[in-house]
Amino acid sequence: MKHFGLREAPFGITPDTSFFFGYQSIQEALNTLLVAVTNGEGFIKITGEVGTGKTLLCRKFLSTLGAGWASAYIPNPSLLELARSGKRVVLCMDETQAMPLQTLETVRLLTNLETERRKLMQVVLFGQPELDRKLAQDSVRQLRQRIVFQHSLKALTREELSAYVAHRLTIARCSHTTLFTKGALKAIHVASRGIPRLVNILAHKSLLLVYGEGGNQVEKRHVRAAVDDTPASSQRSWWFSRPRQSAAAD
Numbered sequence: 001m002k003h004f005g006l007r008e009a010p011f012g013i014t015p016d017t018s019f020f021f022g023y024q025s026i027q028e029a030l031n032t033l034l035v036a037v038t039n040g041e042g043f044i045k046i047t048g049e050v051g052t053g054k055t056l057l058c059r060k061f062l063s064t065l066g067a068g069w070a071s072a073y074i075p076n077p078s079l080l081e082l083a084r085s086g087k088r089v090v091l092c093m094d095e096t097q098a099m100p101l102q103t104l105e106t107v108r109l110l111t112n113l114e115t116e117r118r119k120l121m122q123v124v125l126f127g128q129p130e131l132d133r134k135l136a137q138d139s140v141r142q143l144r145q146r147i148v149f150q151h152s153l154k155a156l157t158r159e160e161l162s163a164y165v166a167h168r169l170t171i172a173r174c175s176h177t178t179l180f181t182k183g184a185l186k187a188i189h190v191a192s193r194g195i196p197r198l199v200n201i202l203a204h205k206s207l208l209l210v211y212g213e214g215g216n217q218v219e220k221r222h223v224r225a226a227v228d229d230t231p232a233s234s235q236r237s238w239w240f241s242r243p244r245q246s247a248a249a250d
Contacts, residue, residue, distance in 0.1 A: 003211050005175030010168040011204040013197050015056035017063055021167045025154035026053055033061045036149035037069075037090050037122050042111045043146045044124045047131055048153030051197030054126045057153070058092050061124070065090065082120075089121045097127035101140055108143040155194030161185060164196070165203060180206075180218045187223035191233040198233055202226045 010019070022030070029046055036044045048054050070082055070089045082089055096104065113120040125131065125147075135144045156164055162185050169179060180188075184206065192198035205226035206218045227233045 007173040010172035011200040013200050015059055017060045019168050019171050020060045021164045023160040029151040032149050032151045040118050041148040042119050045147045045150040046126050047129055051195045052153040053196050058094055058126050092124045094126045096125045097130040158189050161189045183220040184218045184223050187220045191227045
């Protein structure tokens with residue numbers, strides 16, 4: 001990474017909250033979570049396609065909670081003790097689309113623990129869109145009815161992607177102000193469909209290709225090569241194979 005003047009790799013796929021970028025959809029989700037738990041709601045649901053940042057959002061949410069919160073599962077007898085001490089408990093569950101219905105029902109029963117005035121535990125469900133189909137089943141209608149707040153994460157827009165890349169480069173202490181050309185950013189958006197994880201993968205691979213050439217700027221052709229090596233990306237050959245209109249396009 002020193003080749004590009006970077007302190008660290010800016011496009012890793014590990015959910016590192018120091019790289020959190022509050023684009024519109026994910027910031028709305030974080031705001032929804034904070035409002036919901038502040039109001040003491042029992043269940044909150046966050047869904048999003050694979051790679052849209054649910055786990056990163058979960059970690060960011062937990063790191064945002066103050067000292068007055070206990071953000072881990074705690075055996076039932078401790079809940080009353082925490083309530084008496086003024087702490088509030090929130091349980092975040094990731095990848096819940098893969099959980100058996102019985103497990104979700106057990107979690108619902110845990111939220112029955114309450115004082116006369118409020119719930120002793122709040123639950124946030126993070127999952128892929130399959131979670132919505134699972135919750136639509138009649139056998140979990142009681143759980144579905146308890147979900148008061150929900151949000152679905154959306155992909156990055158073209159403008160948000162440019163800001164997202166710039167943000168991560170800034171966090172990584174990039175000294176190169178035009179490391180990615182406009183054409184490269186547009187190509188990444190088309191191929192990744194705006195999904196943050198794919199953006200990171202394509203951007204990282206593109207940087208490696210530039211480094212291998214001894215260059216110092218990512219162009220559309222580097223992204224094209226990265227796309228060819230990334231099965232999950234959208235390989236729209238009709239777009240990537242268009243002749244370059246001008247040098248400025250890249």
